[in-house]
Amino acid sequence: MRIGLDVMGGDFAPDAIIEGAYDSLQHLPADDNLVLIGDKDAIYRKLEAMKVDPSLFEVVHTSEVIEMGDHPAKAFSQKKDSSIAVGYGMLKNNTLDGFCSAGNTGAMLVGASYTVNVIPGVLRPALAVVLPCIDNRQSVILDVGLNPDCKPDVLLQYGILGTIFAKYVLEDENPTVGLLNIGEEETKGTSAVKMAYEFMKGHPGLNFVGNIEGNSLFRESMPDVVVCDGFAGNVILKLGESFHHMFKQRGLKDSYFDSLDFENIGGTPIVGINANVVIGHGISKRKAVMNMIIRTREVAHANLAQKIKEAI
Amino acid sequence: MRIGLDVMGGDFAPDAIIEGAYDSLQHLPADDNLVLIGDKDAIYRKLEAMKVDPSLFEVVHTSEVIEMGDHPAKAFSQKKDSSIAVGYGMLKNNTLDGFCSAGNTGAMLVGASYTVNVIPGVLRPALAVVLPCIDNRQSVILDVGLNPDCKPDVLLQYGILGTIFAKYVLEDENPTVGLLNIGEEETKGTSAVKMAYEFMKGHPGLNFVGNIEGNSLFRESMPDVVVCDGFAGNVILKLGESFHHMFKQRGLKDSYFDSLDFENIGGTPIVGINANVVIGHGISKRKAVMNMIIRTREVAHANLAQKIKEAI
Numbered sequence: 001m002r003i004g005l006d007v008m009g010g011d012f013a014p015d016a017i018i019e020g021a022y023d024s025l026q027h028l029p030a031d032d033n034l035v036l037i038g039d040k041d042a043i044y045r046k047l048e049a050m051k052v053d054p055s056l057f058e059v060v061h062t063s064e065v066i067e068m069g070d071h072p073a074k075a076f077s078q079k080k081d082s083s084i085a086v087g088y089g090m091l092k093n094n095t096l097d098g099f100c101s102a103g104n105t106g107a108m109l110v111g112a113s114y115t116v117n118v119i120p121g122v123l124r125p126a127l128a129v130v131l132p133c134i135d136n137r138q139s140v141i142l143d144v145g146l147n148p149d150c151k152p153d154v155l156l157q158y159g160i161l162g163t164i165f166a167k168y169v170l171e172d173e174n175p176t177v178g179l180l181n182i183g184e185e186e187t188k189g190t191s192a193v194k195m196a197y198e199f200m201k202g203h204p205g206l207n208f209v210g211n212i213e214g215n216s217l218f219r220e221s222m223p224d225v226v227v228c229d230g231f232a233g234n235v236i237l238k239l240g241e242s243f244h245h246m247f248k249q250r251g252l253k254d255s256y257f258d259s260l261d262f263e264n265i266g267g268t269p270i271v272g273i274n275a276n277v278v279i280g281h282g283i284s285k286r287k288a289v290m291n292m293i294i295r296t297r298e299v300a301h302a303n304l305a306q307k308i309k310e311a312i
Numbered sequence: 313m314r315i316g317l318d319v320m321g322g323d324f325a326p327d328a329i330i331e332g333a334y335d336s337l338q339h340l341p342a343d344d345n346l347v348l349i350g351d352k353d354a355i356y357r358k359l360e361a362m363k364v365d366p367s368l369f370e371v372v373h374t375s376e377v378i379e380m381g382d383h384p385a386k387a388f389s390q391k392k393d394s395s396i397a398v399g400y401g402m403l404k405n406n407t408l409d410g411f412c413s414a415g416n417t418g419a420m421l422v423g424a425s426y427t428v429n430v431i432p433g434v435l436r437p438a439l440a441v442v443l444p445c446i447d448n449r450q451s452v453i454l455d456v457g458l459n460p461d462c463k464p465d466v467l468l469q470y471g472i473l474g475t476i477f478a479k480y481v482l483e484d485e486n487p488t489v490g491l492l493n494i495g496e497e498e499t500k501g502t503s504a505v506k507m508a509y510e511f512m513k514g515h516p517g518l519n520f521v522g523n524i525e526g527n528s529l530f531r532e533s534m535p536d537v538v539v540c541d542g543f544a545g546n547v548i549l550k551l552g553e554s555f556h557h558m559f560k561q562r563g564l565k566d567s568y569f570d571s572l573d574f575e576n577i578g579g580t581p582i583v584g585i586n587a588n589v590v591i592g593h594g595i596s597k598r599k600a601v602m603n604m605i606i607r608t609r610e611v612a613h614a615n616l617a618q619k620i621k622e623a624i
Contacts, residue, residue, distance in 0.1 A: 134558050145494050148502040182457050182546040190460040190543055214550030218558060231502055232547050234494035238526030239548065243555050246446050246531060246568070254562050 001029070002058075003296050004096040006083040007038030008065045009103015010284050014038055017102065018046045020289020025056060027294050033058055034293065035096065037083040039065075062086045068282060072106025076114070084108060088115035091275040098300030100267060100292050102280030109146070109270070109279075116275040119305065121312035123154050125272035127230070127279070128165055129237055130295070132259045135220045140165050143230035144237045144268060150229035155179070155196035157312075159206050161271050162225035164311055168302035169269075175224035178212035180232055186211065192229070200227075205311075218260075263288040266295030272308060276300040313341070314370075315608055316408040318395040319350030320377045321415015322596050326350055329414065330358045332601020337368060339606050345370055346605065347408065349395040351377075374398045380594060384418025388426070396420060400427035403587040410612030412579060412604050414592030421458070421582070421591075428587040431617065433624035435466050437584030439542070439591070440477055441549055442607070444571045447532045452477050455542035456549045456580060462541035467491070467508035471518050473583045474537035476623055480614035481581075487536035490524035492544055498523065504541070512539075517623075530572075575600040578607030584620060588612040 005021055007014045021034055028034065036043050040061040047054045064079040076085055084103060088111035090096040101108055112118075118125055126143035133139050142158050142165075143150065150158075159177045166175035179197055181189040186197050188211065200208045209223050216222050217236060228236070244260040264287075267280040276299045280292040317333055319326045333346055340346065348355050352373040359366045376391040388397060396415060400423035402408040413420055424430075430437055438455035445451050454470050454477075455462065462470075471489045478487035491509055493501040498509045500523065512520045521535050528534050529548060540548070556572040576599075579592040588611045592604040 134561065148494055148500075148505070180547065182460055182543055188460075193460070193543075214547035215554040215557070217551055217554055219554055231494055231505075232544055235492065235526035235544050236547065236551065239529055239551055242527040242529055242531055245527070249446065250566050250568060252564060252566055252569075254564055256558070256562060257564075 001032045001097050001297065001300055002035055002095065003032065003293060003300060004035045004037055004087045004090055004099040005293060006087055006099070006101030006103050007036045007043060008062070008083040009101040010280065011068065011282050012285050013103070014042050015046055016285045017289050018043060019050070019286040020284070021057065021293060022050060022052055023286060023290040024293035027290070028297055032297065035060055037087050038062055060086060060090070066104045066107045068104055070104055070107065072104060072110045075104065076107045076110040084111055091116050091277070098276035098278070098296040100278040100280060100296040102282060102284040102289060102292065105279055105282070108277070112270050112273045112277055116273050119272055119274055119309050119312060122272035122308070123157050125270055126158055126161060127268040128162065128271045129265060129268045130170065131218065131240065131265070132256070133218055133220070133222050134256055137224070138170050139222045139224055139226060140170065141226040141228065141233055141236065142271060143228070144233035145230045148229060148231040150192060152192050152195035152199055155192065155227055155229070156199040156203065158227045159200055159203070159208070159225065160311070161308060162227060163206060164307050165271060165304060166224045168307050169298050169304055170224070172224050174207050176209045177206050177225040177227060178209050178216070178223035180226055180228035181211035181213065183213065184211050196227070264291055266291035269295065269299050269304070271304065274305055274309070276303070276305050313344045313409050313609065313612055314347055314407065315344065315605060315612060316347045316349055316399045316402055316411040317605060318399055318411070318413030318415050319348050319355060320374070320395040321413040322592065323380065323594050324597050325415070326354045327358055328597045329601050330355060331362070331598040332596070333369065333605065334362060334364055335598060335602040336605035339602070340609055344609065347372055349399050350374055372398060372402070378416050378419045380416055382416055382419065384416060384422045387416065388419045388422040396423055403428050403589070410588035410590070410608040412590040412592060412608040414594055414596040414601060414604065417591055417594070420589070424582050424585045424589055428585050431584055431586055431621050431624060434584035434620070435469050437582055438470055438473060439580040440474065440583045441577060441580045442482065443530065443552065443577070444568070445530055445532070445534050446568055449536070450482050451534045451536055451538060452482065453538040453540065453545055453548065454583060455540070456545035457542045460541060460543040462504060464504050464507035464511055467504065467539055467541070468511040468515065470539045471512055471515070471520065471537065472623070473620060474539060475518060476619050477583060477616060478536045480619050481610055481616055482536070484536050486519050488521045489518050489537040489539060490521050490528070490535035492538055492540035493523035493525065495525065496523050508539070576603055578603035581607065581611050581616070583616065586617055586621070588615065588617050
């Protein structure tokens, strides 16, 4: 398994990225290869300062950097020797099994659409996120920001994509799927959600448990897969962050609430494209980078993209 | 000031409602009248059991009850001597300044539309909720469930209704207004939210601070008024409940997180109708009922409905 890491992307690149890469090694099987993609001088300099043997990694040198403020589409097409463009190129020619970056999110999405492409049959790719529930289960929620306006057929397909994700990445045999709504009754919600309910309730490919409300999120009653549009999903993800932040601010300690830190979340996989790609938070430091790499390895190990291709 | 209370509505009616009514008296000015609307025998029996002087209240007897499971529109039109129908009748003929109930929410909304009516010029009424922020400010968010699909002009008007609410009920002189979105840039979000941004940014009646994201909610960066559709708002409200519940479940204590209990929130005022009405949670017990009455008094004291009528 070869996992590519964009060393140049993120507010604390390249140092924090390389530190996280080093920490991730103890969580990866010995025969996996972690490929550091970025300026080789910066990489070797940092590894030397850390007194880390460079032979633990592969290094692919790139001469350009897509900055956090760059225009995504322009930067991606013009900076062909940037770490993001090179990473996607390696995905496309199958020299990587997975790729991750805490860099320019827009450029990562451009690469997803234009280099590796959407899987035929997938209506809209989604950003998924794996959240810890209070009863120690993990639950995947999608979309969390790619498609703020979702049509009913897209929501239905998110249920299917989420089921595949839960089955192969989280190893849930028969994952339950819930539709986020403002009430349990099937007559509740937006017109899109009401129709999605109709589509989902009889669908043979889904273990559909019906509508779930905001007060089920993170709790025992949270299904294994939560389907919602990218607007609500994004608000949920960021509100979780907000609560975690306030929790820390008040000087509180609790193993569950501590686990809600974005640093533990491991980034957001892009689901529905022809490659296994994970996007990290721009403010990722050492620990967040480590978890992003571990998540990418999980997604690549499950070969999520291939599983979706077979199912759709 | 005469505040009407539906004694028969809610999972713990009438006992918990009467207990909450009694507790609320110490928070109301002595010359306010609290009107208990419901079965007089049940009311006097409970007051006697509590050893409370019945002359502290007015009592308006009703012989019918709209149950929690009743069909809202049918029950409201057929049970003319129910506490909800009588309460709305008193609002309509101006013998009450405000009315609240923890009973059948649907029936409360039917009464709002059909008895007291929407204020002319208001596109869609909203359910508002006042949330405590971590820096001890209060912020009003609307809509939290009445209109899951919101058009841009409705969102703009929610900004105006929210401003009036914050100004007169929360006594903020020049309340800031934010539009909930999935990014700060004005190009983000659903098509409705993008257009609402355009409407709001130049509007002279709004102190508009732009888009806010989920991670600003409840925090220092939360504006005084948060505008969103009823879908996102409902998820936020219930997710707050979820966090509060988990917080308790983990045995944690903190004055701020404790304050997020729905029992402290005081119900959700209906904004945009020709009367001051507050809807409580069906599971309200003594404390929640007390706070619902206090909130109703605040809204009635500000005469929110009249202020909106003058402004729209």
